[in-house]
Amino acid sequence: MGHEHEPTLFDLSVKGRRAASFRTSGLPEWGAEELVPAEFLAPEDETVELPEVSERDLVAHFTRLTHRQYSVDLGAYPLGSCTMKYNPKSCDLAASLPEFANVHPAAPPSCSQGWLELLVELEEALCEITGMVAATLQPSAGAAGELTGLLLMRAYHSAKGEGTSRTRVIIPNSAHGTNPASVTLGGYKVATVGTNSRGGVDLDALKATLGPDVAGIMLTNPSTLGLFEEDIVEIASAVHDAGGLLYYDGANLNPILGVVRPGDMGFDIVHLNLHKTFATPHGGGGPGAGPVAVDERLREFLPGPRPARLGDGRFGWQMPARSIGRVHAWHGNALVLLRAWTYIRLNGGDGLRSVAEMATLNANWMKERLRGTYDIPYDRPVMHECVVSAHGLAKETGVRALDVAKRLLELGFHAPTVYFPLIVEEALMIEPTETESPQTLDALAGAFLQIASEARAGAAGAGAAHDAPSTTPVGRVDEARAARHLIATIDQRAS
């Protein structure tokens, strides 16, 4: 309301001002020199200077920042591949319970029985959902899950004496960027397979690529095109026949909850993005949680220590026989896991199936509403998201996917994902999720159509898109300049 821009907390700082206060301790007030050996004590001119503000200014600053920030709670967020569904407030409540939030991670099991039971229950639920037998809850996000999964793959092959011979992991060219990056970090070479005309994995190319040097394949199913991989059973047996394992990137699990399970498709390793499918809020970029579930063959390699039932209602920690070791400093993003547990309980089995149905219904409806206005590169029924293209629109009017996105911001919606997957030109990847109502979908589709029809109506309309957004806290941001003149800290700004 009125403010042109928000100064940084440093700009608001006044030396000597303060907000903090502490508990009265009654302890001796030793001085710093008495406590810290001289060689380590920071001399005055090395004091770490932080912003000094009053509690009042702290509040005003960060509250104003929130008024410069879009979020799921403000409206539709159809960002493809991200599953920006509504995050139930009950889960916030759960994560705020002090009996969970204030448990020290190294507290002995006698102090954390509730936590351990909950984690075990979550693991069991995730196994039921994915059709797997065991899971680690340690990975902090999808990418961490991927790398964990690849290390499990490696451990498996190594145990069979094929650790050094299997050097390649196959990924389709539609894959998310974390997949190839994880493959490299897992010590493998990426072997890319193409996409066939129906948007699926090119099966022949895949078969040609398979061989004794292949450790496995990473697949997202439904794919980043929003399409279910029709040949999944054939793919699975081909990879298995070649001695490889199938890794399931679970970022797109949402539309198959209760419909089909990765395990039943033939996958051996599955990561889940709890911050997508299970509604744990995204936090502006995290925290997430990326548990990895596996089939029987891989169980013994899981990271540990793992929460486990000890019998007679007690819980404790166990280390799998041939564990790859820990992948997190503690037990994973526990409060995120707690939220996911809550979400699963709130929905129940049937509820999760409805989630899948409505996510799929919404995406297909959206695709059909945009038909004729935007191009549909792979024209098949979709699952949770649809990828359309502004290619034709751009050719006709000069309004590109990016312009559509920016104009949407102005119309009160978040933009879809743009220019991904890379195999679609001028891609607009729209994932409405199941929590958006038909009315919201209708308004969103209306906005997409409006932008295109304005653009087609002539230069003014196209101009509006090029100039967008104008009603947002800032206008189109100069990204190139940010990279050219890097100012990543306040001290760099000053210098």
Add this chain to the structure above:
Amino acid sequence: MGHEHEPTLFDLSVKGRRAASFRTSGLPEWGAEELVPAEFLAPEDETVELPEVSERDLVAHFTRLTHRQYSVDLGAYPLGSCTMKYNPKSCDLAASLPEFANVHPAAPPSCSQGWLELLVELEEALCEITGMVAATLQPSAGAAGELTGLLLMRAYHSAKGEGTSRTRVIIPNSAHGTNPASVTLGGYKVATVGTNSRGGVDLDALKATLGPDVAGIMLTNPSTLGLFEEDIVEIASAVHDAGGLLYYDGANLNPILGVVRPGDMGFDIVHLNLHKTFATPHGGGGPGAGPVAVDERLREFLPGPRPARLGDGRFGWQMPARSIGRVHAWHGNALVLLRAWTYIRLNGGDGLRSVAEMATLNANWMKERLRGTYDIPYDRPVMHECVVSAHGLAKETGVRALDVAKRLLELGFHAPTVYFPLIVEEALMIEPTETESPQTLDALAGAFLQIASEARAGAAGAGAAHDAPSTTPVGRVDEARAARHLIATIDQRAS
């Protein structure tokens, strides 16, 4: 971000949608007809229709509404007479503790010892702050406190046999509107006294008005002009000499905390606005709390039951001997009282004195910064607020107090109180409060000066003020139309 307007929850409603869910009870599922006698049961066509929305839409709707709302947490709120200081978050924390928030008001004292002790401590602190001997915490706001105080005045005079003879209560013409309204509800006639040239009560006029039919006087000190009543000692003795009581409207207590106490000025009855002086947040118009503190002569008349120390560390309820009876369904706005208790503890005695000092410093500084640009009707050192006038500005440029206010909204600040007190033409009543920093004050003063200098620079500047605000969620609102075509409910809109 983009939304032109926000539909009502009714507009978002879709029959059959729902958010609510309830605990599994295991109870027999009797039907409504089995539970409610037929003559009382609502037939289907009398069902109360509420909006039916998903939890997601509920959240989006109310979150978007918050983005259409200014608040202290977003910035300066120099609304005179309202003491819109920063509301510490520790007090929110206190009010959210389940051990306080979930106590039933009729629970026996064995279940509410903590509450009772806290209320007694608060009463004692308020008495120390006001220089009184006892207080009731029941009144829900300032106006309720006023009426309670007037009933105490009445009870006192009645007990002396003067209940019917004392029929008038004196108030200055600068008084807040609740004062005369309360006087009427208290069964008294209002006798108005004027303001002298220094902004104080016209002492001669007062003396002329005093007589055996006067029950008392209601004063705000500092007054609504922000001025300390210099003649308060003389006023008090004159009123007392005439057999009247002095009532202190504590809305403006902030700048005298720890400096001077109403009791020491000669007041007999004091109400406090905890939602002003003691920082309990205003909630968009309430809840507040308006405790009334009294001197020894009035103690026995206080409303009850009252929280009391019973000895050996136990607490209970007591009814004053000649209580006027309860003025609240229960014990007052308890969670507001808890916040005020917390605020007092956080500040301590010295801290409260600093509050007074800085509130006064800020107001005087602001007045001096505006000198020369705006008129200063009563030019004396002020206390917590300063009243300036746009009279000259309006004559010169046509830009009135209202325009200044609306243009300020556009510049990112809340407006001051305008056209009050009524005795100042084109009044702008500015109360910065102590929680605003010198930097914020400077920016606020800058905005005031900018508006005036723009207006004086010519028609464009004046036009900007007349057209303001334009960057707010809505532009200048048509108030006349609202009164002419009353639409106070969604059903009236439809009809």
Add this chain to the structure above:
Amino acid sequence: MSAPFVPHTDEEIAEMLAFLGLESLDDLFSTVPEAIRLAGGLDLPPAASEADVVGRLSELAERNRPAGSRLVCFAGAGAYDHEVPAVVRSLASRSEFVTAYTPYQPEVAQGVLQAIFEYQSMVARLAGLEIANGSLYDGAAALVEAANLAAAATGHQRLLCSAGVNPRWRQAVRTFSAGSGHALEVVPLAADGTTAWPSPEEADGDVGAVVIGYPNFLGCMEDIAPARALADATGARLIVAFDPVASGLLRTPGAMGADMAVGEGQAFGTALSFGGPYLGLFTCHLSDVRRLPGRLVGETVDRDGRPAYVTTLRTREQDIRRERASSNVCTNQTLMAVTAAIQLGWLGTTGLREVALRSARATRYLRESLLSLPGVTAAASAPVVREFAVRTPLPATALVERLVEDGFLAGVPVTEGFEGTEFEETLLMTATERRTKEEIDAFAASFEKAIHR
């Protein structure tokens, strides 16, 4: 730390004083006569950190016993343990709602204004009347204002109030009558728990208001027709003190003939809170809107024709009408009204019905369980839905204390306002939708033990 919420540094203070030509902070108070200035400062504990204050609060907290799994709540009497979901708490605690003032500048207060407009719309429907205001302090205050409106509108100061109206609210009316000059006459209850209204002839003359509880304080369902008839015959307004939750099942006060309906809105999203802040619901016919106490929000447009909200009919209010205002209310309970709007939005049509239905079921089950115990009888024979009173071998006050030990808040003893009646020291009880069979069964078992101990 001497003033935790004051931002000024010493240098800044010095600069500001210099700008003002003052030498010290004390000089700021030159207009305060020396003689009355406080010497030595306030005798209060020194400033404390949040951690220390929260520590002290925790100590006090341990001496409270809140409703919850360790003290299962069967107490009502105007304060109910209804479900408040996380979503309502989370939205209602958004700081824009919490830290705003009364919406005096509508251009930057559309959030609060629209929420109040929605609240008014919902509350008017709950009452079955056309107009609801933007809130009053609590149910008691709403009744007081209704009585004032009735007296002003009719020109009559006699109030005939059923003894079945919440006795604390009755007392508030009585307290304020000392100023307003109303003559409050309490009409007793018959043995069945319903009001023994006088006939119009007995009522003898002009009356300002007839007031009835629906259901009444003892939970009894009272026929409103006789009260309506009495009001018609005496020229009075009929004020119905209603339970807004019950509107999920019952015909509304408006449908039953009320001129005004007032109630307590705590049940909609506000915690038990030891009795406050709560929410006074005030509703009336459109024809009385110009006498309406408190704030009213209306829908209008802004200069560009966009929908907008604003407080309206302001000339009724104290700041403009001053001594001729019919009410002195200024600060009300807006945040609770916003909370209620959110909670009612969460409930929706079916949710409201379910709360009412589930509460009625639990109450019925509770009542049957207790009445089957030897020595426990119904205090009144009229039908009940949401609340009821029982007579037990020992006084309610003692019984409640005993049952606290077992982890139950058994109910509210009927005392204040029922002194000397046959209902005194009966126990008023309720069970909301949050009570389970398991809890009620365990409670009944404890109850039986407690009365025969």
Add this chain to the structure above:
Amino acid sequence: MSAPFVPHTDEEIAEMLAFLGLESLDDLFSTVPEAIRLAGGLDLPPAASEADVVGRLSELAERNRPAGSRLVCFAGAGAYDHEVPAVVRSLASRSEFVTAYTPYQPEVAQGVLQAIFEYQSMVARLAGLEIANGSLYDGAAALVEAANLAAAATGHQRLLCSAGVNPRWRQAVRTFSAGSGHALEVVPLAADGTTAWPSPEEADGDVGAVVIGYPNFLGCMEDIAPARALADATGARLIVAFDPVASGLLRTPGAMGADMAVGEGQAFGTALSFGGPYLGLFTCHLSDVRRLPGRLVGETVDRDGRPAYVTTLRTREQDIRRERASSNVCTNQTLMAVTAAIQLGWLGTTGLREVALRSARATRYLRESLLSLPGVTAAASAPVVREFAVRTPLPATALVERLVEDGFLAGVPVTEGFEGTEFEETLLMTATERRTKEEIDAFAASFEKAIHR
């Protein structure tokens, strides 16, 4: 209630299906081969209401013992019980921060972007290095990424890591080395608790990174110079795993010669949380910025020249660089970074110093109290500031269990990663600024009883 967060009514579903030309919801899944479709649905408990789920959570909650007044916390080891004031919780839980995605559209994400910029600015200062990224998963992940950066930058895969580095972080490096091919060599601690670095000659050849803890896991203050010298001699990057709270007192890693500094940021506003989500701090020199893992926010302008923020140097990241990216991180821990920015803003320069100082005092007092007990000795002789280990007559694991009974979380047994060393089963302890003399005295008394029981 079968799907609480799905808004569609039956009619709407029917309409949407009709629009798509489908007959049933099952038809939506026509592309899923019949053979693999799940028959019979998921074997999970049915949907439950919030009230029921919260009820179940409360049961589980009762089986936890959180840090607090009933379990006074002396445990650290990378997870600290520091003060988190209400203001930080309240701001960090604002839903705009909580429910936003990664700021891909800067025009509507200035809130998160600016908060990250401020976070980066503060963290860089804490580390005494020029660049901090926008967060990583936790301290362990930050160390792993630092090792990767070092290896990539130097071309050497050997990592010489002090045994004084948090053993759980060391283990994470080891786990991921299976993929990256790094060779992790753990350099043991001497009896005084500081690292027994090899001489450059002993180190024998090219090294990618030298890693040291500052202070180390046992709380010992280690001279960084030898590690720096070793790094210089072997061509390695020097990675310092630092305690960011200690930067309130100690010279920063940067000032001590670090090339990269990594740490755990949980202490800044994040609850103990049973170990997560926490906050990985990653800092380096500007010269390494093009290999920086994760997100980086930069300041720029919008089209009208207004200041604006945006994620920058994006070409480093996995979504663009794919298999050639140096890191695979995508989702990070932004909310914790925002929280840390708020908490650090709350602390300010003096507050940070006070936390460090008060914690050091409490730790010193705790240590002296315990070392004065018969049978208790220091596990290491090097100076300590924030944390320390003691040797007691019984193994730490058993001692901790005993003291839980008295209401104390005595510390963290040194086990994992110290197997077979002289430090195994010593007890690692800390006292933050939240601990009082009273608590420590009571604890010392219990401690004495426990070791001699």
